[in-house]
Amino acid sequence: MKQTKKGVRDIALDILESVEKNQAYSNLMLNNVINKYQLSSADSGLLTEISYGTIQRKMTLDYFLKPYIKNPKKTQSWVINLLRMSVYQMVYLDKVPDHAILFEAVEIAKRRGHKGTTSMVNGVLRNIQRNGVASFEEIEDESERLAIRTSHPIWLVKRWIEQFGFEKTADMCEVNLTAPLQTARVNVKKISRSELVSILIEEGYDVEASDILPEAIICYRGNLAHSESYKLGYLSIQDESSMLVAHALGASGNDAVLDCCAAPGGKTTHIAEGLTTGQVYALDLHEHKVKLIKDQAERLGLRNVKTQAADSRHVQDLFNKEGFDRILVDAPCSGLGVMRRKPDVKYTKTKDDIIKLSSIQQKLLDAAAPLVKQGGRLIYSTCTVDREENDRVAAAFLESHQEFESDLSLKERMPEAIVPYVEGHSLQVFPQYFESDGFFIASFRKKVQA
Ligand SMILES: C[S@@+](CC[C@H](N)C(=O)[O-])C[C@H]1O[C@@H](n2cnc3c(N)ncnc32)[C@H](O)[C@@H]1O
Numbered sequence: 504m505k506q507t508k509k510g511v512r513d514i515a516l517d518i519l520e521s522v523e524k525n526q527a528y529s530n531l532m533l534n535n536v537i538n539k540y541q542l543s544s545a546d547s548g549l550l551t552e553i554s555y556g557t558i559q560r561k562m563t564l565d566y567f568l569k570p571y572i573k574n575p576k577k578t579q580s581w582v583i584n585l586l587r588m589s590v591y592q593m594v595y596l597d598k599v600p601d602h603a604i605l606f607e608a609v610e611i612a613k614r615r616g617h618k619g620t621t622s623m624v625n626g627v628l629r630n631i632q633r634n635g636v637a638s639f640e641e642i643e644d645e646s647e648r649l650a651i652r653t654s655h656p657i658w659l660v661k662r663w664i665e666q667f668g669f670e671k672t673a674d675m676c677e678v679n680l681t682a683p684l685q686t687a688r689v690n691v692k693k694i695s696r697s698e699l700v701s702i703l704i705e706e707g708y709d710v711e712a713s714d715i716l717p718e719a720i721i722c723y724r725g726n727l728a729h730s731e732s733y734k735l736g737y738l739s740i741q742d743e744s745s746m747l748v749a750h751a752l753g754a755s756g757n758d759a760v761l762d763c764c765a766a767p768g769g770k771t772t773h774i775a776e777g778l779t780t781g782q783v784y785a786l787d788l789h790e791h792k793v794k795l796i797k798d799q800a801e802r803l804g805l806r807n808v809k810t811q812a813a814d815s816r817h818v819q820d821l822f823n824k825e826g827f828d829r830i831l832v833d834a835p836c837s838g839l840g841v842m843r844r845k846p847d848v849k850y851t852k853t854k855d856d857i858i859k860l861s862s863i864q865q866k867l868l869d870a871a872a873p874l875v876k877q878g879g880r881l882i883y884s885t886c887t888v889d890r891e892e893n894d895r896v897a898a899a900f901l902e903s904h905q906e907f908e909s910d911l912s913l914k915e916r917m918p919e920a921i922v923p924y925v926e927g928h929s930l931q932v933f934p935q936y937f938e939s940d941g942f943f944i945a946s947f948r949k950k951v952q953a
Pocket residue numbers: 745763764765766767768769770771786787788789792813814815816833834835836
């Protein structure tokens with residue numbers, strides 16, 4: 504039901520407050536409020552731009568605000584968020600004039616606070632309008648400057664520079680500030696890509712075939728999740744990096760496949776679309792998440808997906824040894840490759856999380872290993888950019904599982920554009936390579952016993 508009318512900026516402030524207090528993820532909250540208030544597409548666009556933009560650039564905005572706020576620690580959080588989102592609009596959006604931004608901010612301050620707060624908001628914004636914002640050149644340390652300018656935590660920027668060098672880190676930080684394009688995967692069991700592209704164009708979507716993957720479509724305008732073709736099961740919304748995983752797995756025909764961490768089912772259904780008589784067994788921890796996989800398989804008309812709620816660290820209790828041709832461990836991870844979609848992730852993840860996650864990732868791989876057939880393949884993937892969770896987990900697996908070897912055939916299953924980035928048995932996709940998510944894939948082959 505449509506709620507009482509609330510201004511876009513008021514709603515944006517609610518989102519910023521909830522995200523700040525860790526009550527909600529920005530992407531989920533945004534979808535909820537767009538439905539709740541039945542916003543027009545122009546208003547949804549503005550709301551997304553203001554709330555995502557402000558979260559994306561939080562550290563930069565705080566740097567701009569610092570000289571103008573006497574006592575930031577004593578200032579209420581909603582006031583800080585109101586100032587952040589107003590400065591975001593003043594500096595980064597040219598479609599709204601400064602006087603309108605100031606007027607709206609003062610009106611919100613009047614409604615939510617007392618006179619003193621209103622005049623403080625007014626004063627800070629007027630001063631910024633008059634004097635401008637600080638230059639980044641004032642920050643001496645190069646990595647700190649990059650961190651503040653692109654609004655990434657300093658520990659993370661330093662860690663990435665150490666792991667990948669300054670240039671790659673800087674490119675990644677820049678691209679993390681941009682909005683991702685929506686991509687979709689064609690359900691080749693139901694329709695060809697060229698047919699689907701024509702149907703979507705007729706429906707009014709601005710789409711084209713990707714030149715990286717044969718089943719991918721890029722959408723420049725409109726939300727394909729609302730299309731008729733989506734309802735009919737012709738497509739799934741999926742990032743191209745994530746689509747690479749099914750290619751790496753290379754399941755086909757009658758293969759028995761196990762997907763250990765499968766919800767919401769993006770990769771399970773991709774794999775299932777590529778089989779004929781084969782089956783995918785899809786596991787995830789919780790029943791409500793398993794339902795998401797079931798719903799997707801049903802929508803896509805896939806009958807070769809079997810789901811079960813289970814802790815895959817004990818997967819050996821569920822299946823016989825050496826029962827699967829292919830196993831995928833698309834592990835829980837820090838998600839540092841998907842910051843464009845979930846900008847709040849960058850401020851909440853810690854080094855400790857990375858250590859804890861890498862231990863879970865190793866346990867999941869250890870548990871899956873005995874279930875792979877001799878000559879079969881095990882794929883490990885994450886949507887993160889961090890050597891501890893990626894290369895080190897892969898190396899530790901090979902070291903402690905002599906029955907496996909590096910699978911150097913990974914290159915042969917990757918699309919041409921990706922091949923140059925494959926290093927031996929693994930691949931780290933950086934978000935700046937193809938405008939897709941940051942992703943890691945490693946491929947292991949179980950040796951055939953003599
Ligand atoms: C990266 S997501 C998987 C995304 C999924 N493969 C897809 O493509 O849609 C990781 C999943 O692992 C699940 N998970 C975490 N720990 C698990 C465990 N011990 N056993 C099974 N699933 C687990 C989480 O619930 C989460 O859904």
